[in-house]
Amino acid sequence: MGRTGVLLLNLGGPEKLEDVRPFLYNLFSDPEIIRLPFPWLQKPLAWLISTLRSKKSEENYLEIGGGSPLLQITEAQAQALQSKLSGQGSDIQVYVGMRYWHPFTEEAIARIKEDGIEKLVILPLYPQFSISTSGSSFRVLEEMWKTDPQLQKIEYTLIPSWYNHPDYLSAMADLIKQELQQFEQPEKVYIFFSAHGVPKTYVTEAGDPYQVEIEECTQLIMKTLNTGNPYILAYQSKVGPVEWLKPYTEDALEELGAKNIKDLLVVPISFVSEHIETLQEIDLEYREVAEEVGISNFKRVPALNTHPMFIDALTNLTTSALEETPLRFDQVTHPKKNMKMYPQEKWEWGLTTVAEVWNGRLAMVGFLALLIELISGHGPLHLVGLL
Numbered sequence: 001m002g003r004t005g006v007l008l009l010n011l012g013g014p015e016k017l018e019d020v021r022p023f024l025y026n027l028f029s030d031p032e033i034i035r036l037p038f039p040w041l042q043k044p045l046a047w048l049i050s051t052l053r054s055k056k057s058e059e060n061y062l063e064i065g066g067g068s069p070l071l072q073i074t075e076a077q078a079q080a081l082q083s084k085l086s087g088q089g090s091d092i093q094v095y096v097g098m099r100y101w102h103p104f105t106e107e108a109i110a111r112i113k114e115d116g117i118e119k120l121v122i123l124p125l126y127p128q129f130s131i132s133t134s135g136s137s138f139r140v141l142e143e144m145w146k147t148d149p150q151l152q153k154i155e156y157t158l159i160p161s162w163y164n165h166p167d168y169l170s171a172m173a174d175l176i177k178q179e180l181q182q183f184e185q186p187e188k189v190y191i192f193f194s195a196h197g198v199p200k201t202y203v204t205e206a207g208d209p210y211q212v213e214i215e216e217c218t219q220l221i222m223k224t225l226n227t228g229n230p231y232i233l234a235y236q237s238k239v240g241p242v243e244w245l246k247p248y249t250e251d252a253l254e255e256l257g258a259k260n261i262k263d264l265l266v267v268p269i270s271f272v273s274e275h276i277e278t279l280q281e282i283d284l285e286y287r288e289v290a291e292e293v294g295i296s297n298f299k300r301v302p303a304l305n306t307h308p309m310f311i312d313a314l315t316n317l318t319t320s321a322l323e324e325t326p327l328r329f330d331q332v333t334h335p336k337k338n339m340k341m342y343p344q345e346k347w348e349w350g351l352t353t354v355a356e357v358w359n360g361r362l363a364m365v366g367f368l369a370l371l372i373e374l375i376s377g378h379g380p381l382h383l384v385g386l387l
């Protein structure tokens, strides 16, 4: 057998404050994150959004020590997987490829080629598939494969999702059990699954299986846990004016507060590593919301990081994938059609989402006018001969 590798895919995160703006620019340049009717608008809009968002985002990263721990944790996961595989006698090299920051997926592929890898398992570190996460990384790889004869010689296989893997479910149940023990009455604690949100149209129009996989995953974890605790699923981290999957985490917290729930255990379900959305958004922002609505005992389950059962899951996923029929890029979900970024078309008066949308559209026109003026030295009215 030729040389074998595993490519772990993740999103990437800024390691220091100066990285935040270029990281956000890379993220918003991705049509899988913001899908626009005109591809030529993608880069100017990415520049605009990353410029406008970077200050708030930098403040958030400052609250967690000035950068994301995602790379450090992903490297520790890769190292643990490598050791486990070699302990089993498998000579498999593990690589890390990030979508929006270093080491980029392209850098990992360059190393895979240099090392003469002949067989490759592509394993996203997202338990559930979304076109915005695993799908986006697969698209980048698919494009590289199409144009690179050297890559075409590598026998690859994809693992689109693994939210139902028994070792992953046991690891999640184990972490939840440990945290439940910290409460006085563990059986009465409300378990709050907080999944990362995506725009609703990803699911309803583009065919993203994400919501179904998240819902199934939650049920499977509860079945594995087998404690009978009450539970709820909500979606966090909404960005922009369009509707995302509901209920939103902040609304669900308010509802539970109104029901007089005091003991709450949050389980981040779309992530396997600590990062800004666990350390800052859940631990600081959502904790504040919870406390304001009377949820006085708010705890969170840590991310899996290098939990031994989770590393077992990654090991078994890798070895099984090498034995099974390979899965190719054209066999996994691709977005069905262009999604509208702003689905609301009916006008409503007041400070509504529709108003926000139109403000945004008018701001875009202004921004493009500014861009034309910067490039040409003349404003658009000059260019069309009106001035």
Ligand SMILES: C=CC1=C(C)c2cc3[nH]c(cc4nc(cc5[nH]c(cc1n2)c(C)c5CCC(=O)O)C(CCC(=O)O)=C4C)c(C)c3C=C
Residues within 6 Å of the ligand: 011, 012, 013, 014, 027, 033, 034, 053, 057, 068, 069, 070, 126, 130, 132, 133, 196, 197, 198, 199, 210, 239, 270, 271, 274, 275, 276, 277
């Ligand atoms: C704007 C749209 C976004 C979608 C859709 C989205 C989906 C999505 N993201 C993750 C996991 C991560 N996201 C991270 C950072 C991040 N994501 C967005 C936006 C969308 N994500 C932004 C703007 C950012 C930057 C942080 C911020 O300013 O809020 C990260 C990295 C975090 C870190 O520690 O640096 C991860 C991981 C999932 C799982 C997901 C959909 C299922």
Ligand SMILES: [Fe+2]
Residues within 6 Å of the ligand: none
């Ligand atoms: Fe994200």
Ligand SMILES: [Fe+2]
Residues within 6 Å of the ligand: 196, 237, 277
């Ligand atoms: Fe996010």
